[in-house]
Amino acid sequence: MSLKNRAGGAVSPAMDVNGSPTSAEIPLLPRTGRPSRGRTEKTEKSQPRWLTLEFLLYYVVIAVGLPALFICAWGFSSANHINYYQYSRKLGKGWLLGRRVDNSDAQYASFRNNIPLLSYVLVGHILLSNVVQRQIPSLRPLFSLIFSLIFLSVIHGSSVIKILVLAAVNYAVAKYVGGRLGVALSWIWSLGVLFANNAYDGYKFASLSQDLAWLDKYKGINMRWWITFNFTTLRMISFAMDYYWQTNGGRDKSKYEQTHRQTCSECSSATHPGEQCSKSRIETPLSASSYNLLNYYTYLLYVPLYLAGPIITFNDFTAQLRHPPKSITMKSTLLYAVRWILVVLCMEWILHTIYVVAIKDTKAWGGFTPFQMSMVGYFNLKLIWLKLLIIWRYFRLWAMADRIETTENMTRCMSDNYSAIEFWRSWHRSFNRWLVRYVYIPLGGQRYYALNIFPTFTFVAVWHDISLKLLTWGWLVAIFILPELALRKSFATPQFRAKLGGWYRMLKGIAAVLNIWLMMIANLVGFAVGVDGVREMMRQIIFGEGGTVFLVCSFVAVFAAVQLMFELREEEKRRGWKK
Structure with missing residues (x-):
């Protein structure tokens, strides 16, 4: 299987007084005349023209x-x-x-031809995961990571070792260098890996040592692991920057919650971080202990989102991992499945x-x-x-x-x-x-x-x-x-x-x-x-x-x-x- 898509870039963050980004909802390409936060937008409703x-x-x-x-x-x-x-x-x-x-589009053909295999994995993962979540929810991160490592070992073979090592360097930089330097080095490392992966086609163990050449024989189903690694680089950067904002003050929670909870029904009824709305999960830093190696690898390698996304931030994912949101129901999931089939x-x-x-x-x-x-x-x-x-x-x-x-x-x-x-x-x-x-x-x-x-x-x-x-x-x-x-x-x-x-x-x-x-x-x-x-x-x-x-x-x-x-x-x- 090969599902291709990618991103990178070195940056020195500019933040508000609390050390967090000024807004996670400002669009990349902004709307003209958008009202500032806290004001309601007054628009006159036009008369329908459908029957003119x-x-x-x-x-x-x-x-x-x-x-x-x-x-x-x-x-x-x-x-x-x-x-x-x-x-x-x-x-x-x-x-x-x-x-x-006409099944000649390589990207879609790879997905289309592997839908049966992926669906077997999907069913097995969901059944096991639901058992873990019901019986021993505290072990969900560990179960998810173990399942991910088995899955990646099958599709990438021995190259899973390369993924773990590249990600470990980023974790060490973010955690132990820290500060703005840690963020900058994380960006440089992530971008450098993108270019190096492209230049060396994912590297060979034999190029490091002939004693490791035997590992190159275990190629897995998808030998081109560096294509999907582009999504992993986004997650590596997300962890580094979310951790930086957490250690440098983050959002003023009391002020944020006071204004936001009045208008957000999800946040007003939430009892755990995972039950908040998406914007709150993204913007609100987690406890310092949440930025650990287990959560980091679980986030990076999470099977349902590993191959193609959608992309989710570390804060958002980890909050939901411990406390699933109330917005997801059996009915909404089944309706979404029907829409996908159509x-x-x-x-x-x-x-x-x-x-x-x-x-x-x-x-x-x-x-x-x-x-x-x-x-x-x-x-x-x-x-x-x-x-x-x-x-x-x-x-x-x-x-x-x-x-x-x-x-x-x-x-x-x-x-x-x-x-x-x-x-x-x-x-x-x-x-x-x-x-x-x-x-x-x-x-x-x-x-x-x-x-x-x-x-x-x-x-x-x-x-x-x-x-x-x-x-x-x-x-x-x-x-x-x-x-x-x-x-x-x-x-x-x-x-x-x-x-x-x-x-x-x-x-x-x-x-x-x-x-x-x-x-x-x-x-x-x-x-x-x-x-x-x-x-x-x-x-x-x-x-x-x-x-x-x-x-x-x-x-x-x-x-x-x-x-x-x-x-x-x-x-x-x-x-x-x-x-």
Whole structure:
């Protein structure tokens, strides 16, 4: 099995007077005009537009455009298409609709092919863990660690020793060097390990001593242990910084609890740290004795979250390990399992009908029209979103079954985003929150926002993969965010809205369309068709036959979709929903 994703970066923390980060809820890409803590946001509820003539026209556009997307993709995925022979070798034997399946995405194929094996492990782990939690709950950390070591020994073989040693160095630095120097060294060590792992492909025991060469024979199921170790580096840094804030005063608990408990139903009824809300579990330091070696390794190697996350902080995890939260129930876990199954079935249907991954991998887009090229790009991005949703939800479900609450990584559909700022708040949300707590705020937070996004996204790119393509993606994302930020600061004001009246929403819609195009270009370069694919797509649009018509039709369709997104946001406000 190989589930790939990554992060790192050296930092000197900047803190408030209590020694803790100023806020764990300031988004990496902040909302404009967000009220300060302690104030209530006063917003006027708008009148619904769903049944207006304007929106009926949008419905017509969507009703025509949406089927056209699938018809186009089905067309060039047909066995009768002239380019089919170029990528057909990438297709496997399917089980749905009598069609072949495009299981050529290595990351998802690794997960998809191993779902039965992972599910056996899941059931065994949950059964044993529940027995321990009911009979001898004090031994839960030890049981979890033993199970993790057995699991990692199977999938990584003797390389589990390397993981333990690398993590032990970080623990020693955080605990026995301590202070700001300990935090800085933890970051340096974690980043250094990322680069060294990549450079030496996980090292060989024989390179240390020929007497240890025999250990290299025990490779396990997944020899590339350093791919999943990227998540471990995030946990190593989390432990080091949470411990630093605990030893340097942490949050003023009495002041925090006095203001927070009045508004938080979970915290007001909590009798143990684990029963508090997620924000309180993250921000409130644990007792000094909790930052011990057993809890550290249990946190780092926790099986349900080890391979792909979601990411959880040391404070949050350890608080729940001792006292499971009340928010997780049998009903909520079963409903979440049903949702996961439905998403998997949706993915299977797409993989059996639209072969864009195979087309992208073989660059079998010769002769495609601008519309067809754009569909190759769009559906590749959609499948990336869908596969990550499936993988993250599976492991989140596993943690829920073990009574550990984590963040939902995908809080909004990829196609329901018009803002780059909001997009990155709802994509890999647990990583976003990690970045906020351990990178964005220590670098100065919103005060230096325009400067912070470049080192932050450079860090994100390096964490995912140390390659020029990912660095290009990170810098493009940072650059494309700046125009939106400038427009928000200049025009997203009550005065400007009042001056333009109804035209404000139209101008905002035009800006949103341009923003979506820019976001698609950046993500196509980083995670889908790459620079060559985007170059060919742009060439077709600018110089290809029908490029101008496609551009106009695309603008109209995306504009209609954006207006529906605006109204969905208003509906969420009217119903009091928060995403």
